[in-house]
Amino acid sequence: MSAPFEFILLLGGVFCVLLLASFVASMLKKRVGPDQPNPVIENLVARINAWWAMAALLAVAMLFGRAGTIILFGLLSFAAMREFLTLTAKSRADHYSLAIAFFVVLPFQYYLVWIAWYGLYSIFIPVYAFLFLPIISACRGETQNFLTRVSETQWGLMICVFAASHVPALLTLQIPGYEGKPILLIAFLVVVVQGSDVLQYIFGKLFGRSKISPALSPSKTWEGFLGGVLSASILGALLWWMTPFALWQAFLVSLLIAIMGFFGGLVMSAIKRDKGVKDWGHLIAGHGGFIDRLDSVMFSAPIFFHVVRYFWSTV
Amino acid sequence: MQFFADTVGHAIVLFARLVTAVRAIWDGVEPVPDKRVYFANHTSNGDFVLIWAVLPPKIRRRTRPVAGSDYWLKSKLKSFIGRDVFNAVLIDRNSDTRTNDPIAQMAEALDDGNSLILFPEGTRNMSEEPLLSFKTGLFHLAKQRPDVDLVPVWVENLNHVMPKGEILPIPLVCTVRFGEAVRLHTNESKDAFLQRSYAALVALKDTGDVA
Known part of the structure; x- marks a missing residue:
């Protein structure tokens, strides 16, 4: 069990963000009042709790x-x-x-x-x-x-x-000067893509007006898409220190995987509509099934892999 | 021995959960420890395992599947699983040779404070039809114990997980949907009752989305 120092640093950051999210959610709950059942906030709390569990699981596995x-x-x-x-x-x-x-x-x-x-x-x-x-x-x-x-x-x-x-x-992958650290690439991919999902959700909830594709997904809006993808790309750029990328490269790679993640969600939504279901499953409270959570990662991972392999790896 | 049987029971339930991620939907009835007859569609030997698995443990211990002794007494292993692990009420399906009255056996199990899991089709459904026509057992049981709730239970997708004759299960998500209870009305005819309970069970299939 040995993790690069950057991994611990990132874990600390994720911990703080989740702590903040839980705090905001409990504030929102208080503002609505304890006896007022609000499905949006209930779902938000369930989602955040599931995030705690998912982050912990991923961190342990990667350690x-x-x-x-x-x-x-x-x-x-x-x-x-x-x-x-x-x-x-x-x-x-x-x-x-x-x-x-x-x-x-x-x-x-x-x-x-x-x-x-x-x-x-x-x-x-x-x-x-x-x-x-x-x-x-x-x-x-x-x-x-x-x-x-x-x-x-x-x-x-x-x-x-x-x-x-x-x-x-x-x-x-074997990247010169990055020996022992490729685990950080996984952390980077997951944080940027899942961060993009979360940021799209937040921007969509706050500013969402114009729907991108009402037939596919009623919750996807232009405001959510642009705000989420751009802020996730900035987040990715700010994480350049844990990657083999320069700052501007980290921004472009993040933009690419955030956009792929968005379209992954769109394609998997189209399949759900085709098959007449709302969620892929029920095992992750607040999120639905595993595919509901993983669709964006599954679409961006191969592209991310090949971009990094082509430009940075020696094998 | 009982401890061993309980352990095997837990292992079977855990395995069923790993393969099917089974989920219960209580749609018109609550998971409370009332004395009930759960009557379900039957496509696989795993049907009652899934129903058993989604019942709260307290209720599970007092719920006995009704199964054919011709199948479950065929080998030592089957009889251990049927009798010791699941505590099944084993009935003789052959009306010509049997010495015990199956309805009396079920009524007795109910009188002892148990709930039952019953497959009114009488055999596993291998056809393309969603549900075979019911045998008369459910009616006769309802006639003898009219104060017991009959709860329809639709098991979805298990026929794909483990079709008859296959040994290896395919992991697919299964759903167990419990519907509103049915009781025999006074003076209701056999055909009318069987038709009504059949309709109550089939209706659960049509309301269910797959996941």
Whole structure:
């Protein structure tokens, strides 16, 4: 267990922000009055409490380094894919291919990340799972909705396992002068992207007027989007000291991942609308399901990974 | 032995939760320790495990599933799980050869202060239909114990987690929805009652969103 000093510093910062958030929420609650049940504030309190738990969990996992981070994201992939495949088309003929997706593809992808085999973990699901799982389904002879079934399963694997595994894959990068510190890249990604979600929520609640896409998500507004993404990018720039980036580079990278995160939320919202549900699940109080919380990270992680790998890493 | 059975029971419930992240929705009835008959759709052997898992522990201990002895006494392991772990009321489904009256066995279990979990379809539903037609057991039980609430329970998605004949469960989110209780009206005919209770159960399926 060894964490870079910057990690402890960041943890202290997150702790202070959550403390402030809890304080503000309790002030708001007091102002509304104790007997006035207000769903927005109840939800806010639930969200903040869940943030405490999520921050603690993530911090503990990351203190255990590569093993802890890989196990945590493996479990998150499992929970996310469980939610995703609950809503997709499937038939009895898919039983084996679904079992293999959960119990072979998912662990193997994280094993490849563990042994840092970039050449395989970056193509294993897009190539091998993509070609072999439909073969297994086809062998059972059920043709009804076949293309829908295999495509939706593959989509679940791509987003919940492949994309999510790029978060711990950041630990395999080798950046000159940044030895022993790649864990900070994960902290940076999570803080900027999740910070962007929170800031979009706050700007949206305070100034939100004009909806971006009422058909997809009634809560996404231009004011929330611009305010959230820009302030998150400034936040990311101010965290340049924990990254291999210069200040202006940190700003641009943050802008990129915050925008990807926003569109991740939009795409996953479109799927929810398509399937007729409001939330992906119920396990994170105030937030919904795991995918509701992870959608932005899953969309930004592969892009962040490849940008950092291309411009900074030697492997 | 009882301690071992309880431990196995906890392990099975924990496993079911890990695989299905099962959630209870109490929709028209509260989780209170009243004496009840929970009647549910039946697509998998895990059905009563999920219902059992979402009941508060205090109620769970006093709730016994009703199950076919032909299946649950087939092997030592099954009989240990059926009888010792879940304390099932084991009934003989074959009306030609049975010596015990299943309705009397259920009534006796209720009189001892237990609640029951009953699958009125009588067998696992392998068809494309959401719910098979009910056997008459629910009616006869309601006739003998008209003061007991009959609570419809819809188990959603378990048929995908573990279809009949498969050993490996697929992790998918399951929901258990409890609906408003039904009772036998005075002078209500068998067909009318079975139709009404059937409708009450199927209605829970249609109100449920998947997640």
